[in-house]
Amino acid sequence: MKKIGVLTSGGDAPGMNAAVRAVVRKAIYEGFEVAGVFNGYQGLIQGKIELLQLGSVGDIIQRGGTMLRSARSPEFMTEEGRKEALRQMKAHQIDGLVVIGGDGSFRGAFELVKMGIPCVCVPATIDNDINGTEFTIGFDSALNTVIDAIDKIRDTATSHERTFIIEVMGRDAGDLALWAGLAGGAETILIPEEGYDMDEIINRLQSGTGRGKKHSIIVVAEGVMSGSALADLLKEKAGIETRVSVLGHIQRGGSPSARDRVIASQYGARAVEVLGEGRGGVAIGMQNHKVVDYDLEVVFAPKDHTLDMGLYKLSKELSI
Template sequence: MRIGEIIVKIAVLTSGGDAPGMNAAVRAVVRKAIYEGFEVAGIYNGYQGLIDGKIEKMELGTVGDIIHRGGTMLRSARCPEFRVPEGREKALDQLKKHQIEGIVVIGGDGSFRGAYELTKLGIPCVCVPATIDNDIKGTDFTIGFDTALNTVIDAIDKIRDTATSHERTFIIEVMGRDAGDLALWAGLAGGAETILIPEEKAEIPDIIERLESGAGRGKKHSIIVVAEGVMSANDLATVLEIQANIETRVSVLGHIQRGGSPSGRDRVIASQFGARAVEVLKEGRGGVAIGIQNHKVVDYDLQCVFEGSEQLDVSMYHLSKQLSI
């Protein structure tokens, strides 16, 4: 319902792959909304829950004791039905039924696209970037990236102990879809000898040359970090064995990268993003994304997210090669 043109009831949902810090963002949205005088509802199971009407009123206590928890208390689900107009109309009917006039959507690229469609249907949506892939255009960092990064670094450190003990080459596969941020940052921080990312073409002869050069100067072990968007670690291991008779061991980190208590950084930016999203709705605006640029929280046109792709800092990639000679 409205008082004049002022929105007084909003909702929050999480969608797509879970990311550490989502709960902190939900908490910030709910508490900031109540502080600003809004009534706020939680939509469970993402866009599927919106279509199914899984909508409940949120109170201050509803989001108590969740800032330190990984995953999302609102849960998430894939929703092919929402991709078609008929599904979005069902969602719109539920929003009207519950008198919800604005939504904060917490998630990644697919979640943002859903929010954009709802905004076009007259429901102002503000998007908060939460994905370990760090692949949302317009923001330097997304919620969950820092925690996942530290999870991967911890794994690299542990695997290096074994690599050193057994004088082996280990290939570590990390997530990231088509973005190389997680592999690049973790590889640089973990001292990996070779990092393979989608943004920079990897030549197998170059990888082999680096491994053989290291062995030639007495190096007994190596770490290769490969982003899933390049190739699987198992495929790379097979290629190295066939082409250069280099024996390797493979570790695919998988979904462990998504879990765990969020880092301090992720908790802080999640709190900032969630609060700013509420402020934008209070201003009567929709079709907006929240982000952080040069350490400052910003908001910008949601459509900008879909124009082109996020640019990785290639200088970091070249630095990693210089430092791993």
């Protein structure tokens, strides 16, 4: 292993830059050259590859987004596209690749592994939905963004004595909604992993009103339904008026939290170590609060990343 490539792919997440920085500096510390691949797999196909130095990643640890940028690449999904990516890697003498991203990015890396390229994947997605790891880069930062929004919306909800519905990201995972709802004191949390009962939601809201409660916060994960759809159901079934806030892409931006900066640094450095050991087809993650590496195929197995349903139970107990 003489030269390591690094790319970011898929949706951006706070902390990606911290991971890139860790890969570059750890690699140089270990005596490797580092090539930055710009615009994800599409940039790999197009040869958008530059040699990175220590200064190339200076002053980025605190920045959101990704300095390497990201792009979708339908071309990489084809055999010809992957062959061109492989040709570019050989032309730039890249011996191994660190891929920073989510599930789709990992699948792209696995295709390269099958073509003989050692790849190590670093999980970075605000959805926190990658098998084999308890936490992904970006989840904590997005969580804090959502909590800040909930706190602000609660001020308005209190002033106007309204029920607010806050729709959060997460794709098919409820981590962001559950953690934010519990931390933000939401009265109701809807997550994909747990069915919901509209009558129960309505009874909870009406019970609160009956004891003099002036406002309520409902957090709904996008994988359950949209905030507007939930608002329509509450209006139709119980005549309850609500206001909807869709937080959208603000959850993916902003400066990464201290926690995300630390785990991104740990994950990125470990990825370099694994490549230095001559191994590929590996994912980096956290299990029992320790950084680990594991077989990439674990990521593609039936989902074993499950929520702590004890948190869900607690949220219901505390929001009576």
